[in-house]
Amino acid sequence: MAKERWASRVGLVLAMAGNAVGLGNFLRFPAQAAKNGGGAFLIPYLVALVVLGLPLIWVEWAMGRFGGQKGHHSTPGIFQSFSKNPLWKYFGVMGLWSCLVIAAFYLYIETWTLAYAGYSLVGGFTGEKATNPGEFFGSLTGERDYHLFAFSWWGMILFMLCISLNVYILSRGLAKGIEIVSKIGMPLLIIFAAILAVRGIFITPDPDDPQGAVQPALDGLNFIWEPRFESLKDPSVWLAAAGQIFFTLSIGMGSIHCYASYLRETDDVALTGATAGWTNEFCEVILGGTILIPIAVAYLGLPEVVNRTEGGSGFSLGFMVFPTLFNKWGAFAPVAGFMWFGLLFFAAITSSLAMGQPLMGFLQEEFGLNRDKAALAFGLCLLPLALPVALMHGNTFFDEFDFWAGTFMLVVFALGEAILFAWVFGMDLGWKEMTNGAELAIPRIFFFIIKYVTPVFLLVILLGFTFLPKSGWNAYVEAFTNGTPAPAWEWSGDGMIGKLLHVDVEETRESKLKNFQSKLTNVALNATDREKRVADLNKRIADLDTQSNLRDYERDAKKLTLNAERKGLIDAGKLTPSQRDARTQELIAERRLAEEFYERLPMWRDLDRLVMVGAYAFFSILVFVAWRKRASKGHSP
Amino acid sequence: MNTSALIFMLVVWSVILVMTGYCFFKLLTSARPLSGPEEPSGPTDVQPGDPGITDRPV
Structure with a gap:
């Protein structure tokens, strides 16, 4: 069997950037910035990028390349290659598990972007007979308020097509599949986003058009970028900024390790890793920050946008409101709608492919499956998790998968890998590995950041997130500093324990x-x-x-x-x-x-958690069997 | 737009554009190719003591 490799460096960077650039860049980031102090949010955001984002990118690239030299393309094997303790491979199972569970709901959103893009292009959201985006969403998902089960024939067919498309691209391999999609998708994404951003920021109210803009789009840009330094004192803002950096760079999932494992021992990871990371920042801060909020503020007004982004998500604006807003762009409206959902689709598919590759790599390396069979196996493993997402209300499987696999476990995984790399493997060896073949001189300060600051920062995020109180951490910090009584302790529904207790x-x-x-x-x-x-x-x-x-x-x-x-x-x-x-x-x-x-929701959520535990156990058993096979063949772990 | 918001935005944008541009410039002007021809593989058996990994613990 020929060993798979990336065909070009640009292809690798675009694939890695595509992995990082996802829906969160265009929907979550602007809403988080708006919610957490506008311009001041960017200060903790950039701090988190330096002490958390970039170090972890380099760590994951270096770990992936190192594991790849030993024939491992997924985190169980990659982690095991860094330590003699056999338990690390079971911790590494999280990298397979997270990717699969996240893919189960992420592909469903990808399906929506595809449906919205197509419907926009045929003019479904424009003209006098324009479909209400909310009704379109209801028809696509079959979801109704307070009904546990949901079903839509055409939504389901489209979902299966989307899964099949991913399976097909994965079966084509790295160079002919993922790399080609990234080389087409990423430039198109950037072009679409740039056109919408430029068109968007020039929106101004026209006194002769009462149906048009209510205020200049620049007010929206001002809203995001106006520095409100008082928010820097709020620990929740720092947690939110660190969280955003985390999710935007696709750290803690196992997908970066997998992509980097196809590099050679002397291939650079410092420059290519940094390029992928900064490309993601370009897409997120410059493009993502210039589309959603400015356009929404121009047509809805700032107060309405403030209310709609209160939860820190731009989903409602992006899917339920934007199709209607583009309606005001005349003949360009269908194309604008297509561009918006098209760029979301490209952002989604380049990320979902990165979630499929680790399992493919695992099945190929450990069970000798060829690419076609491994891709098919990924699709089959996905179905038991993806079907409940599509067939049940979003508050059940969708939300649970998003919280546990897509949020909480990423932090746990990153903390584990930071400890493994800097403390178990040892930072001296780790630094040597990171800088081996480097075409970018990583400043020496990152040696200390990776060894001390990153793990501590991750631990603080994990603890802050796990024990989040209802009144927020700021209330307790203020009580402590001012010597006033602290509020009575209650769990927040957004924290891990609060979530666990429903x-x-x-x-x-x-x-x-x-x-x-x-x-x-x-x-x-x-x-x-x-x-x-x-x-x-x-x-x-x-x-x-x-x-x-x-x-x-x-x-x-x-x-x-x-x-x-x-x-x-x-x-x-x-x-x-x-x-x-x-x-x-x-x-x-x-x-x-x-x-x-x-009344019934907690029971269903508990069932979702059992399914997730079952999936973890399933992958652990596969890993156990694979290592037994390796041992019987006399291979080293 | 307020002056403070504009300055802040331009500073952050500049940092990101300069860093992205610098990385891409170095990447595209690098003389080193990423990969050569394909090589045979399968699960490999790299052992301690193999060239290149002699100083690693596994």
């Missing part, structure tokens, strides 16, 4: 039921009480003007929410008695559904 489900359930109760009360109110409540809301809106601690856009965002509540109250008062009864019955039925949904 705190997030309980929080969402309470909030939804409260919302239903409020709607029911609004419908049932008599005229006098309704007037009282409207007056109360008017007072709250007026009071916002006196709150000096709020920035203008924060005040406007809160006003927008209160105005929507007031409108709901007034509209409910216009209902006839029979309409009121019907609305009440409708709300009661919906609330019952919601109650049942949130």
Whole structure:
């Protein structure tokens, strides 16, 4: 069997950059920057890039190349080649497991981008008969509020096609598959993004066009880049910035190791690794930061965008709002929609291929499968995880896979590899390995950063994320520094322990039921009480003007929410008695559904976790069998 | 756009553009090829003491 190699250095860099550049560059980064202090978020972000991102990129490239020299192309073998302790290969299983679990939901999003791109191109979101993007999404996924199961024939067919496309490209191999896709996909992605960014930032309100922009797109750019240095004191901002660096560079997944394992012993990893990393930053900060928020702010206004990015995700803006916004670009609208979703598709597919290659490499090297069979095996292993993602509500398998494999375990994996490389293997040998064949002189300070700062930083992120309290770390830091009483301890639904205990489900359930109760009360109110409540809301809106601690856009965002509540109250008062009864019955039925949904959700989530544990056990058994085979053939581990 | 936001944006963009440009320049002007012709393989048996890995613990 001929050993696979990359055909060209540019191809390798584009494949690695494609692995890193994903949906998060265009959807998550701008929303995170907007949520965490705008320009000031970029300071911890760049600090994290230097002490966490670049060091881990070099570590993973060096580990991959080193393991590759011993015939290993996946993390179980690569990790084992760094230590005599046999347990490291079982820790390395995480690199196969994460890739497969993440691919299960990531490919589903990739399917959406494909569907949206095609539908945009045929003009489905433009013109008088334009489809509502929310309805399109519902039709594509078959998902309905408070229903555990979902099904859409055409969505499922498209999903299977998308999986097949990935399997086919993987079966073509590194040079003829992944590298060609990256060489086509990455330049197109950058061209599409640049066109949208340039077109976007020149949007200005036109007094003759009341349906057009409401404020200049530059206000959106200002919103992202305006330095708000007070947010630097908030530990959550530092955690968010480190988290973003982590996810954007695809660190802690095993895919970088795998790609680097196809290098030769003397091939450079320092320059190629840094090039891939900086290309990702170019796509994220310069391109990603110039599309989503500026265009959305231009057409929706800053307050609406602030409300929509409150959770730190740009998903709602990107998929539910953008197709409608492009509608305002006239004849260019279908092409703009195609470019937006097309670039998201290229970002997604170059990443999903990187998730498939480690398992391919593992099956090829350990079980002697040829490329076609290994690619097919990847598809078959993917199905048991991907089907539940598509057939169930997003709050079940999709969210659980995203949290555990796509978020939490990445940090665990990176911490483990940092310790293995710098402390078990030894930093002196590690440094020698990293700089072997280097065409870029890595500053010596990175020796100490990798040995001390990176593991400590990772440990802080892991602990901060695991034990995240409901009131946030900042409340406790302030209480400690000011000598004031700390808030009572409660787990946050966003932290690991909170998630494990289903705190997030309980929080969402309470909030939804409260919302239903409020709607029911609004419908049932008599005229006098309704007037009282409207007056109360008017007072709250007026009071916002006196709150000096709020920035203008924060005040406007809160006003927008209160105005929507007031409108709901007034509209409910216009209902006839029979309409009121019907609305009440409708709300009661919906609330019952919601109650049942949130009662059953923890059980389904526990089942998802069992599936993930089962998948880990399955790969561990495969690794055990593979090493038994190696031992019986007299191969070294 | 505020002046502070503009300056901050331009500084960060410059850092990223310079670093990306520098890396690509070095990469594209490098005389060293990435890979040569394909070589036979399979799971390899690199042993301690083999050339190039003599100072590694495994």
